[in-house]
Structure formats: structure tokens, C-alpha cells
Amino acid sequence: MSKSDFASFIFAVRALEAVARPTRGCVELHFTYDEEFGGELGPGWLLEHGHTRPDLLIAAGFSYQVVTAHNGCLQLEVTVQGEMAHAAIPDSGTDALQGATHILQALYRLNQDYLQVRSGVEGISHPYLNVGLIQGGTNTNVVPGKVSFKLDRRMIPEEDPAQVEAALRQTIAQAAASFQPPRGGRALQVDVRRLLLARAMQPLPGNQPLVQGLQRHAQELFGEPIPALGTPLYTDVRLYVERGIPGVIYGTGPRTVRESNAKRADEHIELADLLRATQVIARTLSDLLA
Numbered sequence: 001m002s003k004s005d006f007a008s009f010i011f012a013v014r015a016l017e018a019v020a021r022p023t024r025g026c027v028e029l030h031f032t033y034d035e036e037f038g039g040e041l042g043p044g045w046l047l048e049h050g051h052t053r054p055d056l057l058i059a060a061g062f063s064y065q066v067v068t069a070h071n072g073c074l075q076l077e078v079t080v081q082g083e084m085a086h087a088a089i090p091d092s093g094t095d096a097l098q099g100a101t102h103i104l105q106a107l108y109r110l111n112q113d114y115l116q117v118r119s120g121v122e123g124i125s126h127p128y129l130n131v132g133l134i135q136g137g138t139n140t141n142v143v144p145g146k147v148s149f150k151l152d153r154r155m156i157p158e159e160d161p162a163q164v165e166a167a168l169r170q171t172i173a174q175a176a177a178s179f180q181p182p183r184g185g186r187a188l189q190v191d192v193r194r195l196l197l198a199r200a201m202q203p204l205p206g207n208q209p210l211v212q213g214l215q216r217h218a219q220e221l222f223g224e225p226i227p228a229l230g231t232p233l234y235t236d237v238r239l240y241v242e243r244g245i246p247g248v249i250y251g252t253g254p255r256t257v258r259e260s261n262a263k264r265a266d267e268h269i270e271l272a273d274l275l276r277a278t279q280v281i282a283r284t285l286s287d288l289l290a
Helices: 002-020 043-048 096-114 161-178 205-222 237-241 271-289
Strands: 057-059 066-070 072-081 128-136 146-155 189-198 228-231 247-249
Touching: 002 271, 043 237, 057 205, 057 237, 057 271, 066 205, 072 096, 072 161, 096 128, 096 146, 096 161, 146 161, 161 189, 205 247, 205 271, 237 247
Parallel strands: 057 247, 066 228
Antiparallel strands: 066 247, 072 146, 072 189, 128 146
16 A cells, blocks of 8 residues: 555655646655554654654555544563473473463453443544464474463553553453463463554644645545544554644545455555545645645
8 A cells, every 4th residue: 555655645746846846845755664663763763863854744545534643552472481291291281372362361351341442533433452463382292381472452542551551461460360270380471572652643733734735635636525534543653743743644545444455465546546646645735835
């Protein structure tokens, strides 16, 4: 999806050069690579070292919508240490996989509680938790002595990341403590390591020129009202917003993120959408620089 935004942003600037030729202001194009790992080495580094100080930001988008807010994300790695044993005498060890399963069940039960926590931002519903990677064990005839898994906790803008992390760590600790090893077996040892903390993006009051310009031109070109709302994804736009730089997310995509088949084998865009989104961005930039 981002490759399409690279194309739309580049050709929008080329259009400005060829047609509008603004006489004031400037446009910077930032092509960075580490959004899904937090953005600290890309835009975070540029901002931290003062290499960029924009007044406004349009970031790579993925739908017709103008996105003004997004979820936060906390990722943790949980390592469960038991004691290996031969599969013929399993009670001589402590099965780390059974222990990890016990902890996972406690974590997944939280998703039922999260359904009751609702966001006031249109487009964002509730928090949720996903476990995306599990590793462990040494062989089929060995009781696993060590298992690790990585979890992803999406946070709505109203949540406090410190409280979210503390609550997850407490759930994990309580589940580990309630796991019963075999008689005489070693108790579970659990280590929790934070991998990523991406705070939610909050809309800043100064984003109105971007929101109104994009909505106006997009409605003209796409022939339908274009909403401004939040998204359950997380992006590195938050790094700009945290520094007081008003930003929005807009670019090439279908009507909704779901329609793009994102993260699936047939993820795609329509070329007509690519062309129209490029025109929307070019016209909006021309307005801002006029």
C-alpha cells in the first residue's frame, strides 16, 4: 500500500512544479521504512535531530477517508521458563507450553472485557489483544522447557499506556502464579519485555486546513462525501503530532481499509483511485502554498 502513496506523493509534487509553481512555502517528502517497528529510526530520528520542522503533515493513507486519529499499540514479549524432561516421564519436569497456554487463556479472556471499553472517536471501537507469534520447545519427545510469545495490545486514544501495560503485566503474573506444576516440579519463571510502545494519534486543532482541503477536493474528484475519522491502526504520524505538528493521513486506497484486503495475498488498489488521490493531494498542496 505504501508504494502507491510514494507514487501519488511524488507525482503530486511534480504536478505542483509543472503547473501551479507556488511562490512561497516548501514541500518535503519523507520516505521512511520503519513504521511497523515504531518509526523511531525514520521520522523519529529526523524530528529528534531537527532535520525537519514542518508546519503541517500529510502522511501515507489507505482509503478514501481522511484519518485524523488512530489507536496506540503496545507490544510485549513474554518468555515462560519451565523445566525440560523426557516425554516418557513428563512429571519430572515443568511443561512451559502448558504454562504458556494457561497464561494465554487469561490474556484472551481480557478481550471480553475490552468490548465494554468504547472510544468516543468515530471509526475506532474498542481495545483488543492479539498474540501473533509463538516459539518454543526442542523436539517432539521432550517436554518444552521454554516458550515465548509476542502479543499486540491496541489502545484506544482515551487509554493511558502506562496503565494498560501495568494491567497486562499483572494479568500475566497472576496467571503464572496460579499455574500448578507437577508435584516437586519447578514453578514457572516468567519474563516480560516491552518491544514497542506507539502512542495513539490525537487530532490537533491546527489540522483543519488539511482536513477541509482534502475533503473538498476528494469529494469533487470521487463524487461522494469523504469522512474525517479515526482508524484502529497505528502509524508513525503520532511522532509528529506528539511534537505539536498537526497531521492527517490520506492517500491511495479503496473506500475502507477492509476493502483493500490488507495483509493478505491479494492486497491491492485500483489504478483509478491512485490517479484521483494524486490529484487530491496536488490540489490541496496548491491551496496551502497559494
